[in-house]
Amino acid sequence: MKHLIKHVTRYRYPAPVNYSIQTLRLTPRRDDHQHALRWQIQTPGEIQPQVDAYGNVTHTLTLHRTHSEIEIHAVGQVDIHPLAQGHVGDEDERLPVYIYGVPTALTQCDDTVREFCRRVVPRGVHAPQDVLTLAGAIRERVVYQPGLASAPMTAPETLAARRGGSHDQTHLLLACVRAFGTPGRFVSGYWHEAGDDAASHGWADVWLAGHGWVSVDVSHATFASDGHCRLAVARDYESASPVRWLHGVAATLSMNVSVQVQASH
Missing domain, CATH: 2.60.40.2250 (Immunoglobulin-like)
Incomplete structure (x- = not known):
């Protein structure tokens, strides 16, 4: 499209x-x-x-x-073009995948975040559906506030606040997958769907063995597809912000x- x-x-x-x-x-x-x-x-x-x-x-x-x-x-x-189950390609040759498994200040994982992750996906994140399950749980726990212009919260702060913008929800998902040893990266860009207002938006790519990068929109608990325009990727919002x-x-x-x-x- x-x-x-x-x-x-x-x-x-x-x-x-x-x-x-x-x-x-x-x-x-x-x-x-x-x-x-x-x-x-x-x-x-x-x-x-x-x-x-x-x-x-x-x-x-x-x-x-x-x-x-x-x-x-x-x-x-x-x-x-549409993405099949959010699949955006294989390993990016610019940086080794493990770089995206290293926590940042915004994606640090404390005991409360670990407990949340293990309750939602006790066996870890291995398949696209696991990522979608985790995204759905975050969406239920953290109320999405479109257009929230405050400074990004850390993953534990977002979990405690139970509200946040797309970047906050995405940081929580990244903290969770990295806690399981799974690489993930922040994506900044635009989101648009028929009948909804367009928005500057953030979502995540998660690296899964045998699948490559799988892109998931936490705020809408869906795989990213042709309604998502990608501007930048990085380890968190600070390095990918527009x-x-x-x-x-x-x-x-x-x-x-x-x-x-x-x-x-």
């Missing part, structure tokens, strides 16, 4: 600043089932492209002038995000 995508992000500072630098991960990945037919990023300054260690196309936006707001547009058309501030007063910014996705021919 072909999708027309328009993503507008507006940031406003509480007071003018003279310098800011951001990393943008706003270019759709080129995977076996997905490629951009055309894509353009518009920013208030020059951007420098590069490919990071995870194979994501990134851009660095640096502003050396006084400014109080930043507006970023990402617009284009992406062709995405925009990351490297310098500036990010904690005090106000943010407005608009995502529009339409099926096209």
Whole structure:
């Protein structure tokens, strides 16, 4: 399916600043089932492209002038094919799979998370259905709050809070699968389904022996498919977020995000 995508992000500072630098991960990945037919990023300054260690196309936006707001547009058309049970391919040659089994600050696993995991999938995660079962249990335990703009919570915090955005639910799933010794990675991108509003979204890829990478949307407890446009993958949200501030007063910014996705021919 072909999708027309328009993503507008507006940031406003509480007071003018003279310098800011951001990393943008706003270019759709080129995977076996997905490629951009055309894509353009518009920013208030020059951007420098590069490919990071995870194979994501990134851009660095640096502003050396006084400014109080930043507006970023990402617009284009992406062709995405359906996935069979979320299967997105075999091992990525850029990094060894075991890298995605290493916990991060956001995906640390404590005793409460381990107990939750073992209760849901006592024999571990070995098949796509196991991942889907785990995603369903997380969805029931942690109420999905679309558009939640707060800073990401750790996996134990999410489990205790019983609520969170897609990135929080995904971090909890990653903590669970990694606790079983199964690699998993965070995916940032866009989600759209007929009859629902499009959204900037996060989900997970889980590496299963004999299956390869299996992509699962925890918030909807489904396998990812042609309604999911992939922007970046990494070990957690911090390294896959669409925009990351490297310098500036990010904690005090106000943010407005608009995502529009339409099926096209």
